[in-house]
Amino acid sequence: MNLEFSDTEKEFQKDVQSWLSDNVPADIQEKTQNGEMLDKTLQQKWEQILGSKGWLATTWPKQYGGPGWNATQRYIFDVERAKAGAPGTSPFGVSMVGPVIFNFANQEQKDRWLPGIVSGDTLWCQGYSEPNAGSDLASLKTSAKKEGDEYIVNGQKIWTTQAHWADMIFCLVRTDSTVKKQQGISFLLIDMNTPGIEVRAIHSIDGHHHLNEVYFNDVRVPVENLVGQEGMGWTIAKFLLTHERTTIAGVADTKQEIERLKHALKNTRSGSGVRWDDPQARRRVAELEIDLMALEYTNFRTVASTDNGNPLGPESSGLKIKGTELQQQVSQAIVELGGPLSLAWDNKEAIGNMEFNKATRRYNFLRACTIYGGTNEIQKNVIAKMLLGL
Amino acid sequence: MDFNLSSEQKMLGDSAKRYLSQNYSFDIYLDQIGSNMQINPERWQKMLDLGWFGLPFSEENGGFSGSLFDVSLIARALGEALSIDPYVDNIVLPGKLLEFISSPTADAWLKKLIDGERTFSAAIYDVDSHYDINHTNVILEDGVVNGQKSFVSNVGEVDYLICYAREASDEQPILFIVAVEEEGVEYKDCRVLNGSRSGVVTFNNLELTNDKILCVGSDATAAAQRAIDYVTVLECAAMIGAATAAYEKTLEYAKIRKQFGTHIGSFQVIQHYLVDMFVELQQAESMLFMATDKGAVKDVAESQAAISSCKAYLCKSVVAIAQQAIQIHGGIGVTEELDIGHYFRFITHLSLIHGDRDFHMSRYMKRTGLEDKICAVNMA
The missing domain is CATH 2.40.110.10 (Butyryl-CoA Dehydrogenase, subunit A, domain 2)
Structure with missing residues (x-):
């Protein structure tokens, strides 16, 4: 047992800190530290800055343009990134379709799509869910019929985050409706500028536009955009669920949220003192800090076993569940401890404290985190079946 | 970082489990709680022979200089076996008190403890x-x-x-x-x-x-506090051991107990309860690993913050696991005849000695600056 970072890792940590302190643009930092969402321009600007440093696709091996970091380095980077007030990166390119492409695609496809992801120039979105295929994803109906050297795609995707920003969408489509439902699914890459694609906005309860419906009406997609073989879509989707779990718990950002809460309590006037004077508020902070510690050390175990080349232990399976629950709890605590200050919605100037004012939108946004990426109930079904043998 | 056990630690943990499976059982436990005798001479001698009495203490004092993590493996095995042989209460706690006093007289007493001459x-x-x-x-x-x-x-x-x-x-x-x-x-x-x-x-x-x-003087208070902190980590280990057993027994039960014509583990609500227990157990175990490591550092504020955060967390999560173990068993879970209810009592007992959740939450707050007053407020 050794629960310390090595000297080399501490050295790496310093390098990351110093690069971040020079390279996070002030406008991006300010918005992130206020808990605000970035628009497309700022989000992409940050991703391109990381891309030019070679630090965007942190999980990728060197041969595809990743930094070749191990899990500990990725974890350290993530913590320092959050500490520096820099936003997380959009997962669809670097964490999802990228690993699918370098694991399942042919050389031509790798050459064509990987560089745009590594540089942050191409923005991707994920076409999985459909109106009648949410948790029951394998029931999806969007069809792709082969005609010559093209697929003709028809159907509808929903809950498509950043579809209105994206250049490309990776889709699960049905290429065969005569076989068992999981076996008829294929993985298709589609250019969002193709005629027949229509994106309609869905406004979520945080008052922002992240989500969309995407309609496909006789959309012609070249067959060379199929990843792997026809019918491999479900295998690829399952691969993504097990790929890279070392940052899935969101430890770095949750840690930062708790720091933000402490800062807000200390800097918000209340009566003759500050909100920090309230012992119940501080007790609540303590509880969140300790819950975070349990998550953090569970995450360390996953990071360490990844780096030691061990198969992931059972401890990693609950990371998404506990991580998202904690994100919601921290966010709820900020809103509740802000009290009336958390009612502010679109003020430009602080009412009492901007950190509390902005917290409510994030609280609303984070109701989604126990739903997206497979609801926590689906996660539990999977653990019950795979690990508990039920 | 590395969370793997060394080969010596694996051997230590395995030998503790083997000893307990051969020398302890639920029936022995039931006899023990019904009698006035807690220190069983035969098992006491075997634990001495296994080297457990010397493990927590330094070689200068005639011990084996085991780490806090090493000793936690024994406490954990005892908890898993529902053993109330008072190794922690009557060996480690008084022994650590003597060791932390660190005087020739105290060392002489400690030697008698390690040799099993006196209790x-x-x-x-x-x-x-x-x-x-x-x-x-x-x-x-x-x-x-x-x-x-x-x-x-x-x-x-x-x-x-x-x-x-x-x-x-x-x-x-x-x-x-x-x-x-x-x-x-x-x-x-x-x-x-x-x-x-x-x-x-x-x-x-x-x-x-x-x-x-x-x-x-203050040395006396420091020795007592350090000894209590040390055994608090061991209690956490015993809680994890007991919770592991309670969880595993409950999972097995859900696979064999039939209602409505099928085993109750096929019901989604039971599956999710069991997953909650399983996930919580992993988290609690991570806190134990953290506390066996950080609880042994020299800086008192740091070690006490680590130990208190672990105990506070376990008093919530491990107690909840024990409660859920009873719930899933149903009626049989609240009887004296099944071990599940005894694991619940065992865990509850540990959650209440040497500081409960509130005590350790408060101490964590004191040691991490959460009780500090904010004097100057910088208002924009």
Whole structure:
């Protein structure tokens, strides 16, 4: 047992800190530290800055343009990134379709799509869910019929985050409706500028536009955009669920949220003192800090076993569940401890404290985190079946 | 970082489990809680032979210099086996007290403990001081001790008590040692929640010679606090061990218990309860690993913050696992005849000794700056 970072890792940590302190643009930092969402321009600007440093696709091996970091380095980077007030990166390119492409695609496809992801120039979105295929994803109906050297795609995707920003969408489509439902699914890459694609906005309860419906009406997609073989879509989707779990718990950002809460309590006037004077508020902070510690050390175990080349232990399976629950709890605590200050919605100037004012939108946004990426109930079904043998 | 056990640690953990599977059982446990005898001579000798008595103590004192993590493997195995053999209460706690006092006299007593020549118990708490050891009404005045200590483990079966008291003249804390048989020492004992026995010891004009005073002043308080901190980690390990067993037994039960024509583990609500227990157990275990490591650092604020955060977390999560184990068992879970209810009591007991959740939450807050007052507010 050794629960310390090595000297080399501490050295790496310093390098990351110093690069971040020079390279996070002030406008991006300010918005992130206020808990605000970035628009497309700022989000992409940050991703391109990381891309030019070679630090965007942190999980990728060197041969595809990743930094070749191990899990500990990725974890350290993530913590320092959050500490520096820099936003997380959009997962669809670097964490999802990228690993699918370098694991399942042919050389031509790798050459064509990987560089745009590594540089942050191409923005991707994920076409999985459909109106009648949410948790029951394998029931999806969007069809792709082969005609010559093209697929003709028809159907509808929903809950498509950043579809209105994206250049490309990776889709699960049905290429065969005569076989068992999981076996008829294929993985298709589609250019969002193709005629027949229509994106309609869905406004979520945080008052922002992240989500969309995407309609496909006789959309012609070249067959060379199929990843792997026809019918491999479900295998690829399952691969993504097990790929890279070392940052899935969101430890770095949750840690930062708790720091933000402490800062807000200390800097918000209340009566003759500050909100920090309230012992119940501080007790609540303590509880969140300790819950975070349990998550953090569970995450360390996953990071360490990844780096030691061990198969992931059972401890990693609950990371998404506990991580998202904690994100919601921290966010709820900020809103509740802000009290009336958390009612502010679109003020430009602080009412009492901007950190509390902005917290409510994030609280609303984070109701989604126990739903997206497979609801926590689906996660539990999977653990019950795979690990508990039920 | 590396969370792997060394080969020695694996052997230690395996041998503890093997010893317990061969020498302990639920039936032995039931006999034990029904009797007045907690220190079973045969098993006591075997634990001595296994080297457990020396493991927590330094080689200079005749021990084996095991790490806190090493010793936690034993506590964990004991918890998993539902063993109430008082290894932690009557070996580690008094032994650590003696070791932390660190004087030739204390070292000589410690040697007798490690060799199994004499048995000891720690008398640290007063009934009216909650978990605060600093407060005591056991007073030494003109060479005579009067007052009362409570929660003294298995007092009726040990040779000596190591007692935390204070001097009348200047309020200085002291630690002294006294034979239970000594005139002026009286005790009553009763069964407590985990089935072991705990005593109330009354000192009635006990004459104390100077050679029995082991330590005076802030050193006495520090020794007592460090010893309690040390065993608090071991209690956490025992809680994890017990919760692991309770969880595994419950999972097995869900696979065989049939209702509505099928095993109850096929119901989604039961599956999700079991997943919650499983996930929570992993988190709690991570906290234990953290506390066995950070709990042993020199910086007192850091080690106490680590230990208190672990105990506070486990008092919530492991207790919830034990409660859920009963719920999933249904009626049979609340009976004396099944071990599940006993695991629940065992875990609850541990959650209440040497600081409960509230105590450790408060201490965590004190050690991490969450109790600091904010003087200057920088308002924009």
